[in-house]
Amino acid sequence: MLYNSTRNKNLQLPASLAILKGLSDDGGLFVPQEIPTFDKTFDELKELDYRELAYEVMKFYFDDFTEDELKSCIASAYDEKFDTPEIAPLVYAGNVYYLELFHGKTIAFKDMALSILPHLMTAAAKKNDLKEEIVILTATSGDTGKAALAGFADVPGTRIMVFYPKDGVSPIQKLQMVTQTGSNTSVVGVNGNFDDCQSAVKAIFNDVQYNKELKEKGFCFSSANSINIGRLFPQVVYYVYAYCRLLKDGRINANDRINICVPTGNFGNILAAYYAKRMGLPVNKLICASNDNKVLFDFLKTGVYDKNRPFILTCSPSMDILISSNLERLIYHLTGNNDEKCASLMNSLTGSGRYEIDADMKEQLSDFMEGFATEEETLGEIKRLYDDTGYVIDTHTAVASYVYNSLKDQLTGEETVIASTASPYKFASSVMKALSGESVGKDDMTLIDELSSISNTEIPQAVKEIKNAPVRHKNEIEKEDMKKAVTEFLS
Numbered sequence: 001m002l003y004n005s006t007r008n009k010n011l012q013l014p015a016s017l018a019i020l021k022g023l024s025d026d027g028g029l030f031v032p033q034e035i036p037t038f039d040k041t042f043d044e045l046k047e048l049d050y051r052e053l054a055y056e057v058m059k060f061y062f063d064d065f066t067e068d069e070l071k072s073c074i075a076s077a078y079d080e081k082f083d084t085p086e087i088a089p090l091v092y093a094g095n096v097y098y099l100e101l102f103h104g105k106t107i108a109f110k111d112m113a114l115s116i117l118p119h120l121m122t123a124a125a126k127k128n129d130l131k132e133e134i135v136i137l138t139a140t141s142g143d144t145g146k147a148a149l150a151g152f153a154d155v156p157g158t159r160i161m162v163f164y165p166k167d168g169v170s171p172i173q174k175l176q177m178v179t180q181t182g183s184n185t186s187v188v189g190v191n192g193n194f195d196d197c198q199s200a201v202k203a204i205f206n207d208v209q210y211n212k213e214l215k216e217k218g219f220c221f222s223s224a225n226s227i228n229i230g231r232l233f234p235q236v237v238y239y240v241y242a243y244c245r246l247l248k249d250g251r252i253n254a255n256d257r258i259n260i261c262v263p264t265g266n267f268g269n270i271l272a273a274y275y276a277k278r279m280g281l282p283v284n285k286l287i288c289a290s291n292d293n294k295v296l297f298d299f300l301k302t303g304v305y306d307k308n309r310p311f312i313l314t315c316s317p318s319m320d321i322l323i324s325s326n327l328e329r330l331i332y333h334l335t336g337n338n339d340e341k342c343a344s345l346m347n348s349l350t351g352s353g354r355y356e357i358d359a360d361m362k363e364q365l366s367d368f369m370e371g372f373a374t375e376e377e378t379l380g381e382i383k384r385l386y387d388d389t390g391y392v393i394d395t396h397t398a399v400a401s402y403v404y405n406s407l408k409d410q411l412t413g414e415e416t417v418i419a420s421t422a423s424p425y426k427f428a429s430s431v432m433k434a435l436s437g438e439s440v441g442k443d444d445m446t447l448i449d450e451l452s453s454i455s456n457t458e459i460p461q462a463v464k465e466i467k468n469a470p471v472r473h474k475n476e477i478e479k480e481d482m483k484k485a486v487t488e489f490l491s
């Protein structure tokens with residue numbers, strides 16, 4: 001399997017090099033030349049545990065790793081770091097299945113991929129005789145940062161630097177990041193929003209001269225953002241796993257189709273579901289759920305992507321994004337893998353902040369359905385589900401849950417799996433506001449105790465840990481100074 005850039009088909013790299021590079025030099029994203037199809041039936045796959053299934057999916061995408069290398073990465077990733085041996089449990093509540101993707105170290109779905117990325121990356125470095133130290137630069141809307149820090153902390157041969165919008169993450173998210181240990185870690189608050197952070201990181205990656213200077217000093221950049229194929233493809237696994245669980249538990253019959261509903265920001269998680277479908281997973285609709293920053297909703301509805309609009313801070317901050325990077329991969333596939341056409345649309349996005357796809361491409365969007373939830377609808381959904389079932393979901397999952405319920409009359413009776421992307425403990429103040437209407441003024445730790453008693457669930461280890469942890473990262477900067485901060489970190 002070779003990977004092209006979405007903006008240059010002549011570029012061809014094996015998986016390990018694409019993982020090390022993260023982003024292509026031309027600004028494009030790496031995409032597989034062909035999308036593989038399963039070589040086993042779901043009746044066979046349903047008997048596998050998470051790790052075994054992970055191998056059956058990833059072996060197609062990371063095929064320049066040996067079986068031993070890949071299996072060892074998988075074994076190191078999906079172990080006791082997860083608080084359940086199932087890794088991704090499926091919970092039935094209110095006529096729909098919640099696929100809980102938050103049982104890893106940092107209680108958000110980013111752990112599903114960031115638990116394995118450092119292992120893939122160090123294996124790839126070895127395979128390619130990389131001499132330089134790998135420097136992971138990451139912009140985060142809250143959850144990626146902590147999950148990447150947890151994954152890369154004290155991994156030999158790597159350093160990691162995380163930029164977050166200083167007023168754009170939840171208090172728990174911020175505390176999780178600024179208390180991060182590890183001698184190779186740096187966490188910096190930026191006076192700007194997520195898109196500012198992400199654009200500056202991309203600019204640093206694309207700064208040829210700067211990269212050359214750092215290479216001479218023994219460093220090379222890579223990305224732990226969801227643009228890295230080492231993050232994208234591990235995410236395909238849990239959709240296949242969910243399907244297999246439904247099959248094994250007799251909730252569906254062989255070849256029955258399901259719907260998958262995903263709370264979406266950077267378009268990584270739902271893109272993984274799209275690849276699962278293209279690989280042969282029986283999926284009817286991929287439902288893209290947005291919050292008030294509904295740039296993807298508008299795009300799927302009209303074929304016009306337009307980021308020129310106010311950036312709204314919501315109670316689902318990990319979805320507060322106006323430039324959904326991974327959408328570029330879908331665009332590329334919709335053009336019939338036409339790199340020039342894709343590059344021209346992306347140039348238009350960089351130039352005017354807007355592009356429009358043609359009728360042919362639009363037609364292929366029929367795999368998707370779209371919806372969005374306002375702040376009030378999001379909080380209302382948490383309360384509704386709790387009142388109906390006693391099950392508590394976080395704000396991001398609530399966006400998806402609301403959207404599914406608003407669209408379900410247009411669906412054709414399939415079972416639906418909702419990606420549950422964070423533990424409600426991570427967004428305790430919003431969740432308690434939804435449930436009791438009176439979180440205002442109480443500190444987060446009090447609310448966490450209340451959430452535990454109201455939901456009858458145990459406080460996750462990740463939350464207990466930060467209660468008394470010292471703050472190690474106090475640096476806050478202007479967005480123009482991000483490159484300078486990188487230089488300082490590396491000197």
Ligand SMILES: *Cc1c(COP(=O)(O)O)cnc(C)c1O
Nearest residue numbers: 143265266267268269318421422
């Ligand atoms: C990152 C994140 C999302 C959005 O996922 P994308 O892959 O960026 O679309 C949704 N919910 C939570 C909790 C997240 O951390």
